Amino acid sequence: MDILVQQTVNALSLGGTYALLALGLAMVFSVLGLINFAHGDLMTITGYGMFFCIVAGLPFPVAVIVGILAAVFAAVLMERIAFRPVRDASTATMLLTSFAVSTILHMLFQNLISARPRPIPIPSMFAGAIDILGFDIGAIQAISICATALLLFALTMFLRRSMLGIAMRAASLDFPTTRLMGINANAVISTAFAISGLLAGVAGVLWLAQRGSVDPLMGFLPVLKAFIAVVLGGLGSLSGAVVGGLVLGIIEVGLRAFLPEELLPFRESIALSLVIILLLIRPEGLLGRKEAIR
């Protein structure tokens, strides 16, 4: 029983980080129809932002804020430089553009910073565990779950209450009509990228707090997981991205925790098979709309 509760917390914490990333991908996809494969590199940028702050002797909280802001800034810049010129091009062109952005960033990190991982010392308060109702909850895991919940709440409020948020929701349903209503497309798209940068930045901090170093290729795996989460949840659905991230986290942790030792080598393929089965049952994703943009 103890182990079950513990593993549930583990699953929520990992799933939460996936959800943050998936939501960032989905935000951009819903307004632009673009899966941004350079999304994971925003996490890497957060990492380098933190690394340089710590080298410069700034306190850890400042490094965290600078790291997240760097991701926001980079996301907006990415849109302005790379994606705006190809906004009206085909989906394939935009997809390739995002691959190009990602590759260029890897090369820049490797050649201008270092190919080797750079350490980011994490204060010991993040290393300990908190005792909640007799369960040892890792500090990073508790922070992950709280940060995810808080961000989701703030984002929901923003999308429901603010003018730009409402415009974004409208744009995700029907961008051409939204523009005819007098909504500035650039503002909506820039905001979507800024928010995706914020989400990637926070996810980046949580990710880095676990691994303690940043390296040029760090963003690749997370963006892959986020992509699976987005597809699982339903392309074009924001709440779907969150659900997809959580479900993926639960599947992964569940398999790693409860598979018998002799089946462990197959856990990744079992996880992906489960995702495929879910998609066979619900081809449009868990929360996807039938008419969702493809």
Next chain:
Amino acid sequence: MTISRWLKTTAMSAVLVGAGVMAGPAVAQDTLIIGYAGGHTGYLAPYDQSSLKGVQLAIEEINAAGGIGGNMPIELIVKDTRSDTAQAQVAAQELVDEGVHVMIVSCDVDPAVASGVVAQAAEIPAVSSCASTPTLPAAVGPYMFSNYTADNLQAAVLAEYAREQGYNNAYVLLSRDTPYTEKLPEYFSEAFGNMGGNVVMTGEYTMGQQDFSAEVTNITGLDPQPDVIMTSAYEPDFPAFIKQLRAAGIDTPVLGSDGIDSPTTFSLGDVSEGVVFSNAGFPSPGSSLEAYETAYEAKYGEPNDTIFTATGYDIIKVVAAAVEQAGSTDGAAIRDAWDNLEDVQVATGTMTYKGQERVPVRVVALNRVSDGLREHVGDYSPDPSQIPAP
């Protein structure tokens, strides 16, 4: 970070380092040409770039003294494989076409084999910078050599240490994603078992997995509890694993391998305190490695922060010894001499190839993380009968 470094890497494929002469097809007979087809960008860059620095330092020293045996300068041609296996083959072919006499290939087994078979076909001796799979030379053929500490040797040293400490029950964590992360822990399990230990459980992870909570929670549920945890996981997996392990209140001693000999491990604070890991040498006062570190700092203006530069330096010392023995730049002659080398003095100690099927015997150092610094536990050369067969 610097522009010059950027330019150097970008122009890597065209740049000749070492003697500083452009290699044309017409090269004087009395120059030894070494080709280095390595992953100088991509995922192998941390290792192959480091090896290259040591290689360059050794060539510079030898050339400053007039060359091998005082009269045969070394020229180095560097090709970037971008850590890509297909490109590793292409780069090796280009080096063969440019007439290299000896080839250095990547740190990872797959690209090393890809380049190695090309060198083998051309009967050019090749050596992997730091691939540690003991079956690598046999997989390619008689012209392929290893340079780095083999996984089974390293594992035997860790097992010997674990038994010395009185550890009876071990938890072993491995990943089947690479031979290094899979075989080294398996060799450890075998050696530890042969020495009377008991492996309680073998956990598995996926490289790059950021969350180890499931594995850690499983460890807390083990009966009997392990006395020691062994893994060959490295960055970013090792820091993530040990952080979550310690966060869960498990203070079992942890043994790691040379993959974690990096600044990150030493910056983890309390979490990594006391971790014991193996690597290819320790710069104790008066040792050859200490002298090497001084020379390194003088050349590059910054202290050496990884053993992989020293093992890169070792390659050139071994090649120089083989060529001097052979007395020619002929591939077959160098190969035969290399295969019979004994006790070659290198930066990390000595290396012997004679009777070892082209996998060198070298000292394995054990180190402990202590107050964020490397503390020397000791140098180990296990009894050959205790080393698991590859």
